[in-house]
Each structure stands twice: as structure tokens, then as C-alpha cells.
């Protein structure tokens with residue numbers, strides 16, 4: 448008799464027992480390594496982070512519980528479904544000074560934004576610019592419109608139509624500097640390296656991350672969304 452079917456059954460049984468033990472609480476696992484524990488925005492991201500972000504997208508109550516005011520100043524807003532592919536559900540008003548002026552964003556995207564700011568943006572700013580980012584400059588989130596390509600507006604609704612995306616144009620730094628996607632993306636200076644690192648970092652927390660590398664329509668901003676398509680460019 449071949450050994451591999453027996454080994455496979457043994458491995459699956461062991462994995463099943465281990466999962467049951469963790470899920471039922473019989474084995475204590477730190478929350479960041481427990482796939483059933485809610486996401487903690489302050490905890491260092493790991494390979495379970497994307498799984499936990501996906502869970503929030505399906506569980507509005509869990510998302511609201513995870514998005515603490517410590518992580519991002521915000522207030523919940525009522526659902527506003529306009530029925531034409533526009534409007535929002537499970538959204539918050541982000542009224543945080545670091546992201547002024549205020550805007551409406553889905554809770555799941557707001558959690559991604561808080562994770563990106565804390566674990567990527569500020570780290571990259573200290574490495575490449577030697578100072579913290581004090582303000583994220585943006586074009587806002589909600590717009591009832593279709594996806595824009597190089598040839599104009601297409602036929603598919605944009606993630607902005609569901610307040611599920613934010614367009615970031617640049618950053619104010621504590622030393623008074625201003626880093627802009629339009630003027631600093633091309634180049635090899637510290638600002639360009641910072642912008643490339645924060646674009647790459649956004650891909651860990653958002654589903655769609657589009658930069659000037661994607662097309663000319665994004666030459667002056669990063670598009671960050673929590674839609675159903677994974678794209679990092």
C-alpha cells in the first residue's frame with residue numbers, strides 16, 4: 448500500500464484538529480495569529496491581515512467595532528443607496544485632521560486607510576523624508592460616476608460611486624515640505640522613493656491601488672479602493 452494517502456489523511460486530520468482547537472479557544476493563540484480574532488489596526492500586519500480585511504467587508508458590525516476613533520477620527524453615517532449604482536452603505540464620515548477636508552468613505556476602506564497610514568505611510572516618511580506626514584492631500588472619495596480611462600468615462604460604475612475609494616494627490620510633511628504625485632513621481636530623489644514605497648505599501652491594505660504607472664488619468668494621484676478587483680500598479 449502506498450504511504451501518501453495515509454500521510455495526506457493524517458496531515459488533514461492534524462490541520463483540522465488544530466483549527467478546531469484554535470477556533471474553540473482550547474488553544475490560546477495571540478490575536479494577531481488567530482484567523483478568527485478581529486483585526487487590530489494597531490497590531491503589526493502579517494499574512495493574516497488580508498484575510499481579516501476581507502472578513503470586515505462582509506461584516507459591517509465587526510468593521511465598526513474595529514474602526515476605533517483612536518485609529519481614525521470618524522462618525523458613522525446613515526446608508527444612502529440612490530438605486531442607480533450610486534450612494535453608499537456601511538460608511539463613515541472621516542473627519543480626521545490628518546485627512547482634512549472631511550469625506551465619506553465605506554468602513555472597510557476607512558480601516559484600510561488607517562492601516563496604511565499607520566504601518567506604511569509614516570514608516571516610509573521617516574525612512575525617506577526624515578519626518579512624519581502631517582496631512583494626506585486628496586481629491587475626496589464619493590462621486591457618482593463611471594470608471595475613467597485614458598479615453599474618457601467608461602460604462603462601469605467607479606468605486607467612487609459607492610464611496611469605496613479615495614484619490615490621494617500628495618502629502619504635507621512635518622518639516623514643511625510638500626510631496627506631490629504630479630511633480631515628484633518621476634525622478635530618483637527621496638520624494639520619488641517615498642511615493643513609490645507608499646504606493647507599494649497601499650497594495651497590502653487596499654484591493655485596487657492605481658498610480659501614474661497605471662495610466663495618464665492617474666498621473667497626479669493614487670487611486671485607493673476596496674472594490675472586488677485586485678490591482679496594484
Ligand SMILES: [Zn+2]
Pocket residue numbers: 607612613614669670671
Ligand atoms: Zn479614484
